[in-house]
Amino acid sequence: xxxxxxxxHSRSVVLLVFATVSVMTLMGMAALQTIPALILLLTKEIxxxxxxxxxxxxxxxxxxxxxxAPLIYASARTxxxxxxxxxxxxxxxxxxxxVMSSVWVSVFILSSLTSLLGKVGPLLAAPFVSLGLVIPPxxxxxxxxxxxxxxxHRRLWGTLALSxxxxxxxxxxxxxxxxxxxxxxxxxxxxxxPEILETIQTLRAQIEQADSMERLLxxxxxxxxxxxxxxLIMLFTAVLVPLIEEAVKPLAVWLxxxxxxxPAEGFALGAISGAGFAIIEGMLSIxxxxxxxxxxxxxxxxxxxxxxxxxxxxxxxxxxxxxxxxWFAFLGSYLLSxxxxxxxxxxxxxxxxxxxxxxxxxxxxxxxxxxxxxxxxIFFLGLAFLGIATSLPLLNLRFRRRxxxxxVSSIPEKERTFDELDCSGR
Numbered sequence: 001x002x003x004x005x006x007x008x009h010s011r012s013v014v015l016l017v018f019a020t021v022s023v024m025t026l027m028g029m030a031a032l033q034t035i036p037a038l039i040l041l042l043t044k045e046i047x048x049x050x051x052x053x054x055x056x057x058x059x060x061x062x063x064x065x066x067x068x069a070p071l072i073y074a075s076a077r078t079x080x081x082x083x084x085x086x087x088x089x090x091x092x093x094x095x096x097x098x099v100m101s102s103v104w105v106s107v108f109i110l111s112s113l114t115s116l117l118g119k120v121g122p123l124l125a126a127p128f129v130s131l132g133l134v135i136p137p138x139x140x141x142x143x144x145x146x147x148x149x150x151x152x153h154r155r156l157w158g159t160l161a162l163s164x165x166x167x168x169x170x171x172x173x174x175x176x177x178x179x180x181x182x183x184x185x186x187x188x189x190x191x192x193x194p195e196i197l198e199t200i201q202t203l204r205a206q207i208e209q210a211d212s213m214e215r216l217l218x219x220x221x222x223x224x225x226x227x228x229x230x231x232l233i234m235l236f237t238a239v240l241v242p243l244i245e246e247a248v249k250p251l252a253v254w255l256x257x258x259x260x261x262x263p264a265e266g267f268a269l270g271a272i273s274g275a276g277f278a279i280i281e282g283m284l285s286i287x288x289x290x291x292x293x294x295x296x297x298x299x300x301x302x303x304x305x306x307x308x309x310x311x312x313x314x315x316x317x318x319x320x321x322x323x324x325x326x327w328f329a330f331l332g333s334y335l336l337s338x339x340x341x342x343x344x345x346x347x348x349x350x351x352x353x354x355x356x357x358x359x360x361x362x363x364x365x366x367x368x369x370x371x372x373x374x375x376x377x378i379f380f381l382g383l384a385f386l387g388i389a390t391s392l393p394l395l396n397l398r399f400r401r402r403x404x405x406x407x408v409s410s411i412p413e414k415e416r417t418f419d420e421l422d423c424s425g426r
Contacts, residue, residue, distance in 0.1 A: 008078060015158050016075040019068040022165040026065040030058035048119035049291075056126030057287035063130045064164060064283050071161045074153035084153050089268065091147035091400065092393070100139045104301070107132045111293040122290035129293050133282035136301040137275035140308040144271030144392050147400045148264050159252040159269050163276030163311075167251040168284075171277075174244050179236070230353065238346035246314055246337040249277045249307070253315045257322035263329075264399035270315015271392075274308035281307070302385055306344050309392040310337040316399075344384050351377025 037054035040046045046054075077084055111128035115121045149156070250273040253266050260266055282300045289296030317333025320326040350373050357370025 012075040012078040012154065015071060015154060015161075016079070018166070019071045019075065019161055022161065023065045023068050023072075025165065026061045030061040030065075033061070034058045049122065052120055052123035053287050053290050056122050056129070056290045059126045060130050060133070060283040060286040063134070064280060067164060067279070068161055070153065071157040074157055078154060086150055087153055087156050089142065089145045089147070089149045089156075092143045092396075096142070097139070100135060104132060104135045104139075107135065108293070108297050111297065115291055115293050125290050125293055126286070129286060129289055129297065130283070132293065132297040133286065133300055134279055136304040137278040137282075137308060140305050140392065141271045141275035144274075144308055144312045144396055145268035146396060148396065149268035149272075155256070156272065159272045160276040162252045162255075163249060163273040164280045167248050167273065167277050168280045170248045170251070171245050174248070175241065178240060178244075233349060234346060237349050238342040241345060242338040242341035245277070246310060246334060246341055249273050249311045250315045250318060253318045254322075257319045260319055260323065263316045263319040263323070266319025266323075267312045267316040267395065267399055270318070271308050271312035273315065274311025275304070277311065278304040278307040303344075305385070305392070306341065306388055309388045310341055312392065312395070313337050340384060340388065343380060347377045347379075347381035347384060349377070350374075351381060353377070 033054055037046065037051050037058075041048070041051040074084060107128045111125045111132055114128060115125040117124055250266075250270045252273055253260075253269050256269075257266060260269065278300075282304070285296075289300070313333050314337045317330040317337075320333070321330035354370045354372065354374030354377055358374060
């Protein structure tokens with residue numbers, strides 16, 4: 001089995017199959033979302049605005065499917081024996097930052113304006129929102145990988161593709177298994193299991209009958225003040241999710257970590273992995289942003305920065321471990337990435353919790369707690385954002401200066417072959 005994966009031809013076959021299955025899965029998800037929505041529209045069970053939102057969300061999945069086209073093309077060319085020129089990721093420039101930022105701001109404005117155009121607003125905003133979700137991850141990946149990576153089309157696009165569907169599928173599966181397992185253990189070990197199930201069913205019925213946001217918040221108010229529920233949410237979002245996601249996001253780096261030329265290249269590949277993960281995460285939640293992109297897109301921009309930077313750090317740590325046997329470098333990068341991710345998620349939960357308490361000031365007592373939670377969450381979130389935004393370009397610059405002698409670009413052109421970059425054997 002290992003011998004099969006050691007050749008360039010076999011790897012192209014695997015990547016081609018993976019890309020094809022991913023495209024079919026994404027297109028299938030879009031169809032399963034669009035066809036029922038169309039039926040509901042024709043039977044007048046949903047209105048035009050809801051249909052536009054669902055159709056726009058399906059468009060986001062189709063957009064993701066199109067991102068697999070370069071990998072399919074590169075893998076097919078390899079199988080035909082036609083080598084493609086290597087790709088070099090140039091260092092990021094201030095001009096590129098200005099151009100990409102200007103494009104994103106334009107997309108942001110257009111998506112915000114079109115979302116206000118009545119029932120068809122979400123549908124018209126969908127293309128702009130999709131672009132607004134893709135531009136920041138790619139921009140941040142360029143900042144992290146610029147000047148550090150020279151590789152084949154297959155390696156670069158394969159890294160992005162594996163994180164789009166592979167890493168995300170693994171992360172979601174592990175999280176679901178953990179949630180179901182913890183809930184099952186709790187219900188089995190607790191004598192109040194039947195009562196809890198009855199409470200959940202009652203709460204679900206009340207939520208479905210809520211006819212306004214005020215009514216919904218009033219229903220949830222008693223649960224927002226329970227310290228055990230808040231603690232469980234914090235445990236899941238600020239501890240378990242970061243530990244899982246930071247381990248699986250750089251999937252491609254785990255697979256080829258022994259073959260890359262330096263930890264700096266692992267940093268670059270990790271940044272690309274983080275971009276793919278951020279794109280699919282945003283697309284899966286696009287339906288929540290189509291009506292209010294002026295809130296959703298800035299939040300996703302910040303989240304994309306977090307995913308790209310922390311995955312880049314993990315990529316450096318993984319290669320340091322697999323290639324150079326540096327355990328402490330890997331452990332330190334993992335704890336740092338998961339810790340910063342946990343701080344990010346925990347601060348977000350704290351800010352949302354505070355905002356909800358302030359909103360429910362007429363229902364809950366203790367407005368001071370809400371204000372303190374909101375301000376504390378915003379403060380720590382801003383602190384994490386500034387730290388991560390500063391570290392990504394600085395680490396890239398450091399690696400370009402100190403590890404240039406072992407970067408791929410230092411290998412003479414005549415010694416550089418397709419299999420050398422993408423395959424350790426024949």
